[in-house]
Amino acid sequence: MTDYPDVLYTVKDRIGTITLNRPDRLNAYTPAMADGVRRAMAAAAQDGQVRVIVLTGAGRGFCAGADMEVLNATLKGERGSTGNPEDVAPAFASAYGPKLDQDFADMTRFAYFMRTKKPIIAAINGPAAGMGLIMALYADIRFAADKAVLTTAFAQRGLIAEHGISWLLPKLVGPAHALDLLLSARRISGKDAEQLGLVNRAFPQESFVQDVQAYARLLADTVSPRSMAVMKAQVWKSCFQNFGEALATADAEMPPSFQWPDFKEGVSHFLEKRAPRFADI
Incomplete structure (x- = not known):
C-alpha cells in the first residue's frame, strides 16, 4: 500500500485501486486529494503489473464534492497547494493508438484519465456530488451502488457547470437529461443513474465491492x-x-x-x- 495525499493506492491481482481517503468527510475533495489521485494514477499507468485501475472511496462515500472549508478559502482568495502536475505528466503520454496528448492536455483537472493507457473504473460506493461526480465522469467505466446518491450540486451553490462536466454529461445522457441534472441539481440513486446511462451498471450495495472486482478481474485476466x-x-x-x-x-x-x-x-x-x-x- 502506498499513501499519497488524501489517497491510498494498492495493487492486487493486476488491479490498481485508488481509494479517496477522507472517510470522516465523505472523502470531500481537496487540492491535496487532486495531487494524490494524479500521483497514484501515474504510478498505476507506469506499473506493468497493473492492467486495470479502480477509483473508489473509503467508508460510506465516494466523494461528497469540494470540502466546504476549501470553498470558503476560495471565497477569501486563498488556494491550497496541488503540487506540480507536470512532475507526473510523462506517465500519461500517448503510447498506444491515436494520440490524445493535445485533445486532453489539461493536467489540473482529470483529462489525463483519458490519456491513461489502462481502463479506469469509477466504483461509486456512496455519495458522489459536484467535483466527486465530475471525477467519476472522467473514468472510462462507471459502476454505482444501487443506494448511492449522485448530484451535480453546482446550481444550488450559485456556481456553473464546472471542470468539463458540460462537455462530458451530454455525451453520456444527451442534452435534455444533462440539462435536467445540471439545472435542478436533483439527487438521483445509483439505480436511476443506470437507467439514464450515467453509469454502466448499478450493483446491490451488499455485493458492490465483489461485483466491481469481478468485472475488473475479467479485464485483467482475459483480454x-x-x-x-x-x-x-x-x-x-x-x-x-x-x-x-x-x-x-x-x-x-x-x-x-x-x-x-x-x-x-x-x-x-x-x-x-x-x-x-x-x-x-
Whole structure:
C-alpha cells in the first residue's frame, strides 16, 4: 500500500485501486486529494503489473464534492497547494493508438484519465456530488451502488457547470437529461443513474465491492492490455473526429495489430482452450 495525499493506492491481482481517503468527510475533495489521485494514477499507468485501475472511496462515500472549508478559502482568495502536475505528466503520454496528448492536455483537472493507457473504473460506493461526480465522469467505466446518491450540486451553490462536466454529461445522457441534472441539481440513486446511462451498471450495495472486482478481474485476466489501450484511445479520439476520420484511424491501427505478440497469443489460447497469457504494458 502506498499513501499519497488524501489517497491510498494498492495493487492486487493486476488491479490498481485508488481509494479517496477522507472517510470522516465523505472523502470531500481537496487540492491535496487532486495531487494524490494524479500521483497514484501515474504510478498505476507506469506499473506493468497493473492492467486495470479502480477509483473508489473509503467508508460510506465516494466523494461528497469540494470540502466546504476549501470553498470558503476560495471565497477569501486563498488556494491550497496541488503540487506540480507536470512532475507526473510523462506517465500519461500517448503510447498506444491515436494520440490524445493535445485533445486532453489539461493536467489540473482529470483529462489525463483519458490519456491513461489502462481502463479506469469509477466504483461509486456512496455519495458522489459536484467535483466527486465530475471525477467519476472522467473514468472510462462507471459502476454505482444501487443506494448511492449522485448530484451535480453546482446550481444550488450559485456556481456553473464546472471542470468539463458540460462537455462530458451530454455525451453520456444527451442534452435534455444533462440539462435536467445540471439545472435542478436533483439527487438521483445509483439505480436511476443506470437507467439514464450515467453509469454502466448499478450493483446491490451488499455485493458492490465483489461485483466491481469481478468485472475488473475479467479485464485483467482475459483480454489484451495492448488491445484495451488502443481501443480506449480510439473511442476518446472519436469525440473529435467525424465518421470518416474514425474509420481512417481504425484502418491505420489494424496492420500493426496483426504483428503484435498478443494477436498470436489471442489465436493460440482460443485454439488450445486455455487461459490467455497476454504481455503486460
